Structures are given as C-alpha cells and as structure tokens.
Amino acid sequence: MxxxxxxxxxxxxxxxxxxxxxxxxxxxxxxxxxxxxxxxxxxxxxxxxxxxxxxxxxxxxxxxxxxxxxxxxxxxxxxxxxxxxxxxxxxxxxxxxxxxxxxxxxxxxxxxxxxxLKAIDVIKINDYYSLNVAGIGFDAYISHQFANRKNRGPLAYMQLITKEFMTYKSSVYRVTIGDQTRDWDAFLISFANSSQYGNNVYIAPQARIDDGLIDVCLIRDFPKFTAPALLISMLDQSIDRNRYDLIVKSPKVIVEHTSDLLGHVDGEPVNLGKKAEVEIMHLALKVVxxxxxxxxxxxxxxxxxxxxxxxxxx
Missing domain, CATH: 3.40.50.10330 (Probable inorganic polyphosphate/atp-NAD kinase; domain 1)
Structure with missing residues (x-):
C-alpha cells in the first residue's frame, strides 16, 4: 500500500x-x-x-x-x-x-x-504559533513595514532595515520570566525555538528545537555606532556573548507594554495587544x-x- x-x-x-x-x-x-x-x-x-x-x-x-x-x-x-x-x-x-x-x-x-521523523517544539504566543522565531521590537516593526512593500527579497529587506535603523527607538517592556518581573529598555525581544531568523543570521546560537524551552533573547538599547559589531555577532554565532544581549531559557515568558505590541511570528506581522503570553508546546509537531x-x-x-x-x- x-x-x-x-x-x-x-x-x-x-x-x-x-x-x-x-x-x-x-x-x-x-x-x-x-x-x-x-x-x-x-x-x-x-x-x-x-x-x-x-x-x-x-x-x-x-x-x-x-x-x-x-x-x-x-x-x-x-x-x-x-x-x-x-x-x-x-x-x-x-x-x-x-x-x-x-x-x-x-x-x-x-x-x-x-x-x-523528528518531534519538535512549537511556541505559542497569544493565539499565534511559531515554529522558528517570534518577537517584538525592531524586527517586528520591520516585519510590519515590509509586509506593505511591493519589492520583496533579501536586498529589499536589508534596504528597509538600513533606512529604519537610525530612527528606531527602543522601548520599555515589563518582562516576567518565572517568578521574576523586571522592566527592560529593549531594542528587541525574540522568542527563539530554533537558532536563527534565516539567511544564517543567528539570534540564539545555542537554541535547541526539542528541549521544551524558549530562548528569550533580549537585546538592550545600545549605541548606534556598535551596530556593525552586533550584526557580525549574529553572523558568526557569538550574539550570546555580546554585552548588550541577554538570553534566558524558559518554558514561559510574559511581556507587557503600555501600548499595543507589534509582533512577528516566523517573520509574519501580527498584533499582540498590550500583553504577550509566550509558552512552549513541547514536541507538538512531527517534522521530516x-x-x-x-x-x-x-x-x-x-x-x-x-x-x-x-x-x-x-
């Protein structure tokens, strides 16, 4: 058969x-x-x-x-x-x-x-699901801007990032991981199931897709002149050693903001409201x-x- x-x-x-x-x-x-x-x-x-x-x-x-x-x-x-x-x-x-x-x-x-076949985790963020990487902050802002563009592809994406980077301002988010709650002035917060956004740009080099944990990657506000070094650290998989980056592994994280959160789920723009509840669904999907x-x-x-x-x- x-x-x-x-x-x-x-x-x-x-x-x-x-x-x-x-x-x-x-x-x-x-x-x-x-x-x-x-x-x-x-x-x-x-x-x-x-x-x-x-x-x-x-x-x-x-x-x-x-x-x-x-x-x-x-x-x-x-x-x-x-x-x-x-x-x-x-x-x-x-x-x-x-x-x-x-x-x-x-x-x-x-x-x-x-x-x-291999069983992998899935990230649930409010009513959305991410197989790879979700997030809020600059990458989510770019995702929303890019969705409205006629020109697509990596070159158009990089042109948009270059254009928006200098004027984008970080924001203060209330982040709860476990029993710890803290306000962070963050450029972006990513929720990584796997190690990279795509195109070999790594946001969580040590992430495992089947460990039952989210790699919560928080890039704090940083001087703009350090951006080239930050980008290089994403390409050579050393972002987790960058002084402006904090990565915490957790099965659940809550992010709150005074205004609606613009988010992305595997690169697709989403609106998350004022509170994003992010949790892992352990080994919820089979992949080849x-x-x-x-x-x-x-x-x-x-x-x-x-x-x-x-x-x-x-």
Missing part, C-alpha cells in the same frame, strides 16, 4: 525555485511507494486551510515555499499524526536551515523520501528532517572519498 503525501506549493514565494516542481516530484519520488497529491495556495491562509484538512489523512504534508508557507502548513499539523516536510524555496528559510534541510529540490525530496549526525560523519569522510580516485590511479 502506498503512503499518502501532500505537497502544498506557494507559487509566488521567495525566488521562484518551485517552478516545474510537479515534474521534479514525479521524477524524483518512487511512485510505487508514494501516493502523491499536489495543491497550490491561492491566498494568505490557504496553506493553513489545506493542512488542517490533510491532518490525519496523510502521512506527510510538505510545505513548498518560504517561512510563511512553512508556518501555515505546520500550524495545521500541530498535535496530529501527520508530519511536516519542507522544500525551502523562500528567501530566509530559517527553520529549514536549522534542520539542515537541503536547498536543492531533488536533495530535499531525498530527505522526504527517507521519511525520518535529515539525520544530522549521519551527515556530519559523511562530511568528515568526504575528503577521504575525494582522494580515493587519486590513490587508485597511483
């Missing part, structure tokens, strides 16, 4: 690598093993509708798109028997990068075909992911494999 798999494809996400995806799926997958269905999203929220209908009826539902498509698809599968697969075709692909899912479509399909330890071993021996033809010729 063939295993049922559904591909949810966002035809307009990211950089358009999902073109001809149907032909690639049917050529790469063993159709004697898999019963394949394909659906295309037609509007925002459609991937969620499709995955909710598919939960429990398919073994795997694959999101073909960027972080928004992955989030919508994954949300519909929370606490179900159906696993989330990912073919990353967006511009950030934060969760896919953390899980080390290949960016070549045929390689991503190889991972899906092997069907190795490569065996990272096996890949590390293979990478270790790859130089030896490359030398073998030379050795044999000699």
């Amino acid at each position: 063939r295993t049922k798999i559904l591909f949810i494809i966002n035809p307009v996400s990211g950089i358009g690598r999902q073109k001809n995806i149907e032909e690639i799926i049917h050529s790469e997958l063993d159709l004697n093993k898999w019963s394949v269905d394909i659906a295309y999203t037609k509007y925002k929220g459609h991937a969620l509708e499709l995955s909710l209908a598919a939960a429990g009826n398919y073994a795997i539902v694959v999101a073909v798109g960027g972080d928004g498509t992955v989030n919508e698809t994954g949300r519909g599968l929370i606490n179900s028997s159906t696993a989330l697969g990912i073919i990353p075709t967006g511009s950030g692909n934060g969760l896919a990068r953390h899980l080390e899912i290949p960016f070549k479509i045929n390689k991503a399909l190889e991972v899906i075909s092997q069907a190795k 992911a490569p065996d990272i330890h096996l890949r590390q071993i293979q990478n270790l021996f790859s130089p030896i494999r490359e030398m073998l033809p030379v050795i044999n010729r000699n």
